[in-house]
Amino acid sequence: MSYDPLDHDFERGMRNRRSVLGDQWVDRSVANATNFNADFQNLITRFAWNEIWGRPGLDHKTRRIIVLAITIALGRWEEFELHVRAGLTGDATTRLSPDEMKEVMIQAAVYAGVPAGNTAFTHAQKILREVGEQIGYAVVPQAPAGSVHPGVGHEGRTVSSPALHYTLREPRNGKAPRHTVVLSHALGTDLMMWDGLANLLAADCRVIAYDHRGHGSSEKIDGLYSMADLADDAARLLRELDTGPVVWVGLSMGGMVGQELALRHPGLVRSLVLANTTSAYPEAAREVWQQRIATVRAQGIEVIADAVMGRYFHEGFRAAQAATVARYRHRLVTTDAVGYVGCCHAVGTVDTSSRLGAIHVPALVIAGELDQGTPVAMAQALVDGIADARLEVITEASHVSAVEQPAVFAELVCGFIDGL
CATH class of the missing domain: 3.40.50.1820 (Alpha/Beta hydrolase fold, catalytic domain)
Incomplete structure (x- = not known):
């Protein structure tokens, strides 16, 4: 039997990683790998991005939402920003709309605490201002008193x-x-x-x-x-x-x-x-x-x-x-x-x-x-x-x-x- 030098777990993980986070970020991460952290990069690519993200039981959009909620709850804001940016600008079949992103943060605020939700909105809004033109979304002023529950709408008589x-x-x-x-x-x-x-x-x-x-x-x-x-x-x-x-x-x-x-x-x-x-x-x-x-x-x-x-x-x-x-x-x-x-x-x-x-x-x-x-x-x-x-x-x-x-x-x- 011939020996296949290709590490399929790593390659599958890299494929998922690029699909979720985008080529630009992954290329930069790989380019910045060193003799100190290359083993860790290899581990997360095989374990997180293949063993977890490669499981067909949940689609990638659902997994994006799970990661966002967990990073909010744990206060892992660098990782949160990474996944917010990727979630807004990533693959069209798995990306989140700004409204969907907002719903994740509102629900997380109830279960992980309002301070965590507040911080999440601050980080996410900063990224929305950066990528808004790219995704066709503008962050504009709106009075909180004018907000209505989207599942009810404006009520009147x-x-x-x-x-x-x-x-x-x-x-x-x-x-x-x-x-x-x-x-x-x-x-x-x-x-x-x-x-x-x-x-x-x-x-x-x-x-x-x-x-x-x-x-x-x-x-x-x-x-x-x-x-x-x-x-x-x-x-x-x-x-x-x-x-x-x-x-x-x-x-x-x-x-x-x-x-x-x-x-x-x-x-x-x-x-x-x-x-x-x-x-x-x-x-x-x-x-x-x-x-x-x-x-x-x-x-x-x-x-x-x-x-x-x-x-x-x-x-x-x-x-x-x-x-x-x-x-x-x-x-x-x-x-x-x-x-x-x-x-x-x-x-x-x-x-x-x-x-x-x-x-x-x-x-x-x-x-x-x-x-x-x-x-x-x-x-x-x-x-x-x-x-x-x-x-x-x-x-x-x-x-x-x-x-x-x-x-x-x-x-x-x-x-x-x-x-x-």
Whole structure:
């Protein structure tokens, strides 16, 4: 057998080291090696860069994050700076954006201490100023009081009445929004049901979520509401925020509002996602809605809560995700009864069927395979009535499909938006 003089462990380590830290830094490090530290350089190249960085169990971007967090916790600032610079300017497939780098330091501050986080930000910002032009990032002044949680966005209320509570997430990429997307929730829930999808879309879109009147933190008014009332509420919100035409994503009641909005205020709607919703109920179902109103008025929301959860979530989901169901049940029973009853009337009397042909924007209609409240046939009626509409049915989903099957729901919505 011939002898191979190549040290494969060393060569693999050097390959990983160059990939992570860049040729320039590695060349300088190798050039500075001496008879005193060459053995150590050889050791870390074989051990750290091959034995650890060469393991396929974690990708290099994840390993970058781990190293950053550990060096912050241990206060190894020279090594931290090395990996910050490499993480910002390194291989495009494994580098971190400045926002991702910021998230690492914020989380490290909680677990390793605020002083460590503060020092990390000082070192990282110095490097960002040096490499900002290279990576297309500018460090500019910003008042701390103006910062908002990126997972929530700016919170506000409309000036007009009834006051609507909303959140607004600007695109995280710092560029002009690709679209403005509005997320409209189901009866008895609130804007929090959209947090996951909102944060996903806010990568490059402006995303608005809001609470319907009488729900969440929005103002209630006495009396029974119509779907036209709720659509006009939405129009007020969009005009106050000067959104222009929006991509409307509505589930159940939110989908009904979207239809009415497109009919009453067509200039405000760019496209529609109508999920688990209908254009009208048959007479028997309308009577059920009136019975629900009477029950809530007489006995409160608690007495209907379990039945509503049974409609919202299928049996398998209720068994597997009991905590999630409990959270939605709590939200339902803490909804103001006046607002809930008012919106029940709007839902129970919805009727856009004969007017669907006047909707002239692209529409994605989503149905849940197991949805008893708005079954697939109702979704098909929407598709039949709207000229540019298509239907997608989510398996193993009942009425609140965005919660039961969030990944599938998000994939459908994102794919639809990408095609606009």
